[in-house]
Amino acid sequence: xxxxxxxxxxxxAMMVGLAFLPLFAPRFYTYLISLILVxxxxxxxxxxxLGYGGMFQFHHCVFYxxxxxxxxxxxxxxxxxxxxxFLAAPVSAALLSLIFGIICVRLSKLYxxxxxxxxxxxxxxxxxxxxxxxxxxxxxxxxxxxxxxxSTKGAYYFTLLITSICMFILYLxxxxxxxxxxxxxxxxxxxxxxxxxxxxxHQLVALIIAGFFAGVSGMLFVVVDTAVFPDxxxxxxxLEVLIMCLVGGWFSFLGPMLGSAVxxxxxxxxxxxTVYWSLALGIVMSLVILFLPNGILGFIEERWGRAFK
Amino acid sequence: MxxxxxxxxxxxxxxxxAIKRAQFDxxxxxxxxxxxxxxAGKTTLFNLISGVLKPDSGKIFYKGEDITGLEPxxxxxxGICRSFQIVNLFPRLTVLENVRLSxxxxxxxxxxxxxxxxxxxxxxxxxxxxxxxxxxxxHIVAGFLSHGEQKILEIAIAxxxxxxxxxxxxxxxxxxxxxxxxxxxxxxxxRKELGLTIxxxxxxxxxxFGYADRIVVxxxxxxxxxxxxxxxxxxxxxxxxxxxxxxx
Numbered sequence: 212x213x214x215x216x217x218x219x220x221x222x223x224a225m226m227v228g229l230a231f232l233p234l235f236a237p238r239f240y241t242y243l244i245s246l247i248l249v250x251x252x253x254x255x256x257x258x259x260x261l262g263y264g265g266m267f268q269f270h271h272c273v274f275y276x277x278x279x280x281x282x283x284x285x286x287x288x289x290x291x292x293x294x295x296x297f298l299a300a301p302v303s304a305a306l307l308s309l310i311f312g313i314i315c316v317r318l319s320k321l322y323x324x325x326x327x328x329x330x331x332x333x334x335x336x337x338x339x340x341x342x343x344x345x346x347x348x349x350x351x352x353x354x355x356x357x358x359x360x361x362s363t364k365g366a367y368y369f370t371l372l373i374t375s376i377c378m379f380i381l382y383l384x385x386x387x388x389x390x391x392x393x394x395x396x397x398x399x400x401x402x403x404x405x406x407x408x409x410x411x412x413h414q415l416v417a418l419i420i421a422g423f424f425a426g427v428s429g430m431l432f433v434v435v436d437t438a439v440f441p442d443x444x445x446x447x448x449x450l451e452v453l454i455m456c457l458v459g460g461w462f463s464f465l466g467p468m469l470g471s472a473v474x475x476x477x478x479x480x481x482x483x484x485t486v487y488w489s490l491a492l493g494i495v496m497s498l499v500i501l502f503l504p505n506g507i508l509g510f511i512e513e514r515w516g517r518a519f520k
Numbered sequence: 521m522x523x524x525x526x527x528x529x530x531x532x533x534x535x536x537x538a539i540k541r542a543q544f545d546x547x548x549x550x551x552x553x554x555x556x557x558x559x560a561g562k563t564t565l566f567n568l569i570s571g572v573l574k575p576d577s578g579k580i581f582y583k584g585e586d587i588t589g590l591e592p593x594x595x596x597x598x599g600i601c602r603s604f605q606i607v608n609l610f611p612r613l614t615v616l617e618n619v620r621l622s623x624x625x626x627x628x629x630x631x632x633x634x635x636x637x638x639x640x641x642x643x644x645x646x647x648x649x650x651x652x653x654x655x656x657x658x659h660i661v662a663g664f665l666s667h668g669e670q671k672i673l674e675i676a677i678a679x680x681x682x683x684x685x686x687x688x689x690x691x692x693x694x695x696x697x698x699x700x701x702x703x704x705x706x707x708x709x710x711r712k713e714l715g716l717t718i719x720x721x722x723x724x725x726x727x728x729f730g731y732a733d734r735i736v737v738x739x740x741x742x743x744x745x746x747x748x749x750x751x752x753x754x755x756x757x758x759x760x761x762x763x764x765x766x767x768x
Binding site for chain 1: 570571572591592593595596597601602604608609610611612613617620621622624625626629630631632633634635636637638640677678680681
């Protein structure tokens with residue numbers, strides 16, 4: 212209980228720190244932390260399916276990319292208010308997730324993951340090739356977003372606000388009866404069935420929720436970067452987000468967020484010295500798997516109690 | 521009153537007839553044991569009743585209602601809960617959460633997205649854990665319990681479904697003699713306190729003859745005989761097929 216309070220205090224201090232950060236930090240760092248939040252939310256949404264649901268959602272970025280493209284296309288191609296474009300992102304991502312989910316959820320484990328990659332790659336090809344609509348491999352740049360969000364600071368505060376709200380909602384979900392049931396399914400799907408749980412339906416709903424929040428983070432990326440490109444739907448990005456979950460700790464709620472911070476910071480630092488960034492990523496990944504099988508936060512929790520649960 | 525009736529149920533796997541026209545019944549409040557050599561089809565039979573497997577032919581009636589071919593979660597809701605031979609629980613969740621999950625599911629509360637699960641059914645969980653004697657361990661992660669305790673937790677999870685018929689697949693497998701007798705005492709106490717009907721299978725003949733009201737004998741997928749302990753003990757077929765071979 213004491214640890215709980217301690218962790219809340221740390222969290223509160225971090226939130227306050229984040230709230231005042233842009234007032235003194237250089238613009239680049241404000242931008243970097245915005246990105247960390249965006250990817251952190253994306254990784255956390257993936258982890259709902261992966262760490263809590265035990266589903267190998269290998270190609271989660273599709274929902275992120277589709278969310279981002281939805282916002283981008285609605286802003287650039289229609290005269291609808293930007294708010295609608297923002298709201299449409301999670302909705303379209305959740306819809307796609309529903310369709311994927313219905314197809315994939317009947318399979319288990321690796322087969323689920325393989326089918327998910329294939330379906331996701333189809334979407335990537337469409338985005339990559341459909342020049343007249345999506346801009347093909349150029350993507351869409353200089354997306355005009357509402358003025359109040361256009362500055363680095365504006366985008367940062369918007370991202371911080373939305374991410375905090377989403378993280379809070381996800382936290383509630385993870386600790387709800389639904390969240391517990393999902394963990395039960397992860398641990399033992401057969402047993403879950405025999406205690407009366409409709410396993411496939413719960414998994415499907417979890418996938419839709421995960422897709423929804425991936426869509427939110429896609430929308431946030433448009434605000435932060437004012438651009439979209441097909442790489443956002445490419446499977447290597449999915450892999451990177453998966454690594455964020457593993458590095459941070461996929462059995463801890465804040466693990467993926469921490470993973471996002473670690474990976475993006477590392478990438479920023481390493482990239483200034485060498486172009487072989489993925490080499491560093493590989494080394495980090497191997498070290499984590501060998502020495503911290505439950506991720507960084509998982510290790511901290513083991514050592515100092517379940518502070519961040 | 522007959523609570524469970526299995527009528528001519530058959531099941532084959534890739535041409536191998538695992539269950540051949542199995543036939544028996546369970547009356548309300550009874551403890552019925554299913555015995556038979558390894559591979560006789562006891563676990564398959566339980567899987568058929570609990571919906572994990574679907575029979576090829578035959579009917580299963582529960583309280584007069586046809587439950588043949590229902591999904592496991594539907595069978596659970598009818599009031600048939602089971603435990604497994606090989607420990608089969610939620611290893612990363614605590615003992616308390618294991619039981620709570622089963623109650624949440626029974627009460628159809630698994631769709632609450634924004635309420636805190638810790639506020640649900642604390643009392644009932646405590647009550648069940650007290651009944652089975654695991655209350656002190658309720659905050660331990662289930663995967664860290666001893667084998668015997670995990671088997672007991674199996675039963676506790678099944679109790680979370682408020683069953684009328686409890687199906688236990690080798691409840692004492694792998695237990696020490698003391699654990700075994702404690703476990704069987706628990707089972708017969710639960711029957712008295714909760715008015716349960718119990719169907720179980722077991723290899724330990726002392727346990728079977730000590731606690732069962734009636735016994736079903738299975739040999740190579742067939743239910744050879746159903747009767748009281750004495751009837752079974754005296755039956756010539758059983759002696760030849762089963763008891764003569766093992767230690768009985």
